[in-house]
Amino acid sequence: MSVGERPPTNSNMWSQSSLLGKDLNLHSMSSIKNCKDNMRRRFNDEQIRSLEHMFETEARPELRTKQQLAKSLGLQPRQVAIWFQNKRARSKSKQLEMEYRMLKISYDNLGSKYEMLKKENEALLIQLQRLRKITEKVGNGEIQNEGNKLETEVIKSEFIPETCSPEFGLPLCEDSREIDYLGTESDILNMAQIAYGLSEIENECNIESRIFFDDSDCRSPLWEF
DNA sequence: TTGTGTTTTATTGCCTCC
């Protein structure tokens, strides 16, 4: 017999049992355990095909259906009932496995997205610090009208977003330095004022970020999945 | 051939529903 081939089975352990004519009660079989041990056989290909086909249309068939199917396959109704029960269990297990895989993929994607956003956040914070320093200089009058053009150039050269992303309303750019990114000098001053406001928000955000994404929490069982 | 892991068939105990 080749590998994977079923042994020929034209009957089964129940065909000669004392249960002929009995109902599908699955809990009244202990008295014939010895019979089972001597005669257990796997179902043949045709029986499996029919059972699978029936399962596709109805996973929980009625008693009458199971009895008819059993008769047509030369099995005991009880065997058919057990087969459906086991099949439902296998099916449920496979379904759970599939759901787990999907969730894991989703979780992994979320993780890499988080890492990406974290890097972008870090880059933006650095830029914010630079902007704040410049704003302080403006406030202290360190930047004179005469020098504005020069400062503007410095700002332009310094304040180039490291991440140009449409998600943040920033233009996508191959070479950011060629873009007049900040606009006019008055725009810069406006941004500096905004920066002061943002620094407050930034502090709050960092606190919240730590609550949700603190690495120390990653050791929790939930995080590990 | 044999040891071991996997799949399939069957049992048992508990639970819910009518």
Next chain:
DNA sequence: GGAGGCAATAAAACACAA
């Protein structure tokens, strides 16, 4: 209380590497 479902488990049948 009986019927039938499910979860956990046993055990036979099978697959396969060494």
